Amino acid sequence: MRRLLALLLMFACLGTGLVPAVAARPEATSPKKSKKKAAKAETTRKSKADSAQNRKKRAKIFKGRRNQAKPEPVKIVLEGANVRLLNYTAFTLYAPKGSAQAAQRAQLITQRLDALLKTYAEGNVSIQAVSGPGTSARVLINGEDLTTVTQYEMQANGFASGYALAQRWSNGLRQLITKPNVQDIYFTYAGLPPSLALDGEVYRMSRQMVPDYGLFTTDGTQQNNRVIFWREGEPKPFKNVYVLNRNRKFVVYERGDERSLPPQSQGGNGTHERR
Structure with a gap:
């Protein structure tokens, strides 16, 4: 009787277009595929864990370097x-x-x-x-x-x-x-001797200068490679004698009270040269 009623119900549903839903049966999975899938999932999990751990390590290293004091440059004394x-x-x-x-x-x-x-x-x-x-x-x-x-x-x-x-x-x-x-020292009196000896008289540098007015003459007498001049027409012993400095100015040497040995002169040809 129950079978009959079931058949009648089924035919009635077919006539109305309604078919009772049948639950889908789960697809069977082989044990080999299940192991591969599980292994892949484990590998992915470990990779993510390693990446996170590495990121933490790198962040820690960077923070340490950032906080590390920069070495000061070596100062040369x-x-x-x-x-x-x-x-x-x-x-x-x-x-x-x-x-x-x-x-x-x-x-x-x-x-x-x-x-x-x-x-x-x-x-x-x-x-x-x-x-x-x-x-x-x-x-x-x-x-x-x-x-x-x-x-x-x-x-x-x-x-x-x-x-x-x-x-x-x-x-x-x-x-x-x-x-x-x-x-x-370097210009006015550079290279000039502090004193001169001429005709038994000692003449000392006076730190005075006079321009060349054409009044001085010489016979070529030299000391310390310097030509000695005097005023033309003045009788001996001369009151002053003169030597040209590097700037072509006459430096005055004044006669003192001391006497000297005969001078070591050069030239002395007796001729007069107008300056």
Whole structure:
């Protein structure tokens, strides 16, 4: 009876187009495929875990480097040595302490400064700063090298430009050569003897000068490679004698009370040369 009723119900549903839903049976999966799928899932999980762990490590390292104090640059301790002109300091050179480079350079440049100034007459000395490659610069005297500004001098004086420091040195030198005692030694009386002996008389430098008015004459007598002049027509012993300096001016030598040995003269041919 139950079967009959079921059949009648089914036929009735077919007639109305309604079919009772039948539950889908799950597809069967083989054990081999299940293992591969599980292994793949495990690999993916581990990869994600490793990536997260690596990211944490990198972040920690970066944070440590960022917080690490930057090493300070090594500071070079410098020592200075002065370039001198007579008793004046012209400028100061620098080099690493203990190297003795500054002292050696200062000695050489002091000697060179002395030699260059003795080469040129008063008024004919040109001191200038000249820039070089990069930040380097030089100081020239009448176009000849006196010194080069180094990085150590720039550092010690707080200059970023060697040319600016070379200009300061040049200006200082120009002021120095105008000082009276520098003028006397390097220009006005440079190379002149402090005293002369002529005809048994001693004549001492008076630090006076007179222009050439054409009143002086000589017979060619020399001392210390300097020709001695006197006023034309003046009787002996002369009150004063005269010697030309580097600037072609007559320096006065005054007669003293002392007597000297006969002079070691050169020339003395007895002829008179009008000046």
